[in-house]
Amino acid sequence: MREQISFRIFRWVVLVPLVVFTVVPLYVMITSAMKPEVDVQGAFQWWPRNLTFQPFIDIWKTVPLAHYFGNSLIVSLAATLFSVIIAIFSSYALSRYRFRGRGAFSGVILSTQMFPGVLFLLPLFIIFVNLDKTLGITFFYQTLPGLIITYLTFTLPFSIWMLTSYMNGIPRDLDEAARVDGTTAIGALFRIIVPAARPGIIAVAIYSFMTAWGEILFASQMTNSTTRTLSVGLQAYATETNVYWSQIMAASLVVSVPIVVGFMFLQKYLVAGLTAGAVK
C-alpha cells in the first residue's frame, strides 16, 4: 500500500506525544526506585545521581509486602477461578438455550455490570458484619473469603457476558453434531465448547485476575492488617515518620512486573475474547 506524505506526518504527530505520555510515568517509576530516599525527597532529578538498589531491599521491611503479595495472589486467583467456572456453565446455557427467564437473567448480568462497586460495598459491608455477629464467626468481614465474594461482584458478570459472546461465535453445528451422536449437554460443553472457547476462557481469566489484582475500593474496607492486599498495602509506605517515595516506586515496580509480563504473553487472547462480543 502506498502511503501518502500527509499520513506519515499524521503518524508522527500521533505517535510522538503518545509515546512520551506513556513512557514518562514508567520512566519516573523505574528511575525513582533506584534513587536513595534523600534524592527523591528533593527536587526531581532526571537521571539518578546516586544509583542504588537499596529501595528494593527496604520495601520488604518497611511493609510486610510479601504477606500482602500472598493475599493478593490468593484473592485474585480464587476470584478468577470461581468466576471462570461459573461463567463456563451459565454462558453455555445463555448461548445455546432459549429458556424462560433467560432474558431476565442476562438482564441482571448486564445491568449489575454497569453499577459502581460502591453500590454493593455498602450493603455487603452491613450484611457481612451482621452475619459474622449473628453466627459468631469471623468468616465474612475483613477476611479473604469475604473479599473473594465481593470481588465476584465485578468479575462474575463481566466473565459471563464476555464468554457468552465468545460462545455465540462458535458455530452451533459443532456441538449440535455431537448432540445428535448422543452426547449429553454437559458432554458437549466440555468436549466441544470448552476447547473451542479456550481463547475466550483465557481472556476472561486474564481480565478477572487483573481487575482483582488492581482492586482498591473493596480492599480498602474489607481487609484488615492480616488480610490486606497490595492495592491498599502499598499506601503504608507513607508512614507516621516519613513518606518513602523511592520505596513506593520500587514496590509498585515489583508488584507490576509479573502482571505486565503475564499480560503481554496472553493479551492476544484478551483481544480475541473482547472483540468476539462486538463483531458477532
Added chain:
Amino acid sequence: MKIRILTAGITAIVLAASLTSCSSEPGGTDAEVKTITYWASNQGASLDNDAEILKPEIAKFEKQTGIKVKLEVVPWSDLTNNTLAAAVSGQGPDVINIGNTNAVTFQSTGAFFPFDDAALDKIGGKDRFIKSSFATTGAEGQTPTSIPLYSQVYGLYYNKKAFADKGLTPPATWEELVSAATALTDASTGKYGIVIPGGTVNASMHMAFIFGAQNGGSAFDKAGKPTFTSDGMVAGVKQYVDLLATDKVVNPSVAQYTEGAQAAGDFARGDAAMYMAQTSSGNVLAQNGMTEDQYGVVPIPAPVGGDKIGSFVAGTNISIFKSSKNVDAALEFVKFLTSDEEQAILNKAYTSLPVVTGVEGRFTEDTELLNTWTEILTDFSKPLPLVPGVQAFQANVGGAVVSLIAQAATGGTITTDTVRKALDEAEQKMGSTK
C-alpha cells in the same frame, strides 16, 4: 423484618460453607493457661520499634501472672477501622488501644466493657489517674469504657538556633508568634517561620479546636449539637488559616502535607523555625536527625485577651472488649500497664506523659522541657468535646480546614465569610438525616 428473613436465608446458604472452613480459634483453652490478645497502637517510630518496646514488658507480665499475651501492633490508619470492625462483629482482641479522641464514639457502639467501680477498684481505683486524662475515658455521666494509658499534649516547638540568630525569644502571645514568624520567613531561600500540617485532616481538626477555644468558641453546645459556626470557632479557624493566607509565614506546600511526618521533616531540616505538634513528635524529629538540644518547647500561645488554651488532652486509652472471654485477665493486664512502674518505663520509651499521679515523665533529661509539657497538660489544656459525633467532627471540620488551607495555598482570599461558609457546610454534614 423482611431483612431478617433475608439475612436468615443467606445465613442458611452460607452456613454449610462456613462450617467447613471456619477454623476453631483456641478461644476455649483450658482454664490454667489464659491467653489474651492485645492490639497495641503505633506509638513508637515504627511497628517494629513498638514490638521491641512492649515485648520485654509483656514477658514481665506473663511471668508475674501466668497469663499469656498475644501482641499485635496496629498502625493508626487501621486501628479505627479494625476497632469498629471488631466492635460490630464481636470478633476482636481482648484488650485494645484507642485514640482518646474516639473514646466516646466507641463507647456509643456498646461493644466495650464498662469500667464500673468494681472494675476500677481492680486496677487501683480512679483516683490514681490524673484528672484531665481520666476525663477522656467516656461521655460525661456514663460509666467509662476506656482507661488512660499515655498522655500527650500539643506544644510549639521552636528552633533554638534560628531564634538566637535573629535575637528572638520564644513567643508568649499569638501576635508575638506571627511577628517572630515573619522575621524568620525568607521565601526566596525556602525558609519559613512556621510549618503546619496543612493537608492532614485529624491534625487540622485539633488546630480548629485549639484556636477555636482560644477565641472562646466551642464546637458543640451543652446538648451535644454542633456549633461550628459560632463566632469563636470561625475566628479561631481564621486565625490559624491566616498564617498562610495573610501572614504568609508558611510554605504553601504544606497544603499537600497529608502526613504529619512531612511537617516534622521541614522543621527538622531547618526549613521552618516553628512547629506545632504533640509530645511524641520528639521521636519523629529524632528520626529525622534533630536532637533534643536543638529545639525548645513552649505552650501554643493565644492572642492577647484570648483564653490561654494551647492544647487538648490528647493521648491513647486502653479498652477491653465486652466480648472478651477473659475479662479478669484483661483487667490484670490493664492494671499492669497502668502501674507506676510500667507507666514510667513505657512513657519514657514513647516520649509521652504518664497518666497516673505520682509518676513523673522521664523521657528526657531536660527537666525544663519536661516541666513545660507537664505545665501544658495541667494549665493549658481543655478536653475535646465528649460527644459521640467526635469522629464525624474530626472528618468534617478537619476536612473544612484542609480545604481552606488549600484555597489559601492556591491564592484564594480567605475572609471571615469564607471560613464561616466552610464550617457551615461541615456542620450540615454532621446532622444530615435529621
Added chain:
Amino acid sequence: METSTVGQAPRPARTGSGANTPAPKRSRPAAGKPGGPTKKRWFTWTRATPYLLILPAVIMELLIHVIPMIVGFWMSFIELTQFYITNWSEAPFAGLGNYSASLSFDTSQGKQLLQSFGTTIGFTILVVGVSFIFGMSAALVLQRSFRGRGLLRTLFLIPYALPAYAGIITWKFILQRDNGLLNEVLVNGLGIFDEAPFWLIGDNAFGSMVVVAIWQQWPFAFLMLMAGMQSIPEDVYQAAEIDGASIWQQIRHITFGMMRPINAVLILLLTLWTFREFNTPFVLFGAVPPDSANLLTINIYGRSFINWNFGLGSAMSVLLMLFLVLVSGVWALINRKVNRDA
C-alpha cells in the same frame, strides 16, 4: 477434562427420567435444536438443563448483587448511623429523609451531590472522548505495518496492564508540588510558572485526575480498536485503492464504517467504567478529595465510611442506580435505532 461423570452422574433420578433419558431433544420449540417432539411433562431433565447450568450463577448473583441491592434499597430508608450498625433492625425509620437530604439543593449536602454529579459527567465525557480519540489515532497509524510497530503496540498496552494503584501512585509522585517531575519541567525547565502550582489540590486536581484516568484508560480503547481493524479484510482496502481512494478516504469510508459496532460497545464499556471510577481519585487524593475532583462514587464512599452515615450513602447510591438505568435504557434505544438504520 473428565466430563462424562460430571455430565451424567450427579442428579438422582427423582422424577423418573434422569440421566438415562435419550439424549438429543429440544428444550422448547423455539430453541431451534435438532431432535424429537416436545414432551408434555412440565419437568424433564432436558428442559431443566439450562436452569441447572445457570444455577451456580443465579445463586451467586442473588448473593452478591440482588440481595445486596434489596438491602441497600432498604438501608436508604433508615437512619443507619454508627449507633445502629450492629443493631440495624433497630435503626429508626427515616422515610424519605435520606432522599430529601440528598436532593435538597439549597443545603451544602445537596449542592455537593449536584456538583459531584456534574464533576462525574464532565470527567466521564472528557476521559471517554480523549481515550477514544487517542486509541483510534494510535490504532489507525499502527494498522499498517512498519518497523517498530510491535514494540510500540506493547509499550502502549503497559499502562493498561499495570495494576491501577501502581500507575496512579506514580502519577501522584509526578504531580507533587515540590519534588514532582511536572513542576520541575514547568517551573525550572520551561519557566512557565514563577511559583510552583499545585496539581493535587484546588481546581487543578480535576485536570490531574482526568489526565491520569486517560493514561490508564486509552490503551484499552487502542487494544479493542486495533483488534477490530485487524478483522477488516485486506481486499476491501485493495479494491478501494484500485478505485483511486486515498488513505484518508479509505479510513473514512471503510475503517470508520466497519468499526461502528465495535465503537458502540467500546464507548459503552468505557463510559460505564469511567463513570464508576474510584481508584484514581482515591489514590491521588485519599478518601476526602478536593471539591473539584469529588466524583460520585468517592462522595458516597466518604458519606458512608468517613461520616458513618450509611442511610444517606445508600440513598445516594439508589439515586445513582436510577440514573444509570435511565442512561443505559436511552443508550439501548439509540443503539437499536442505529443498528436498524445501518
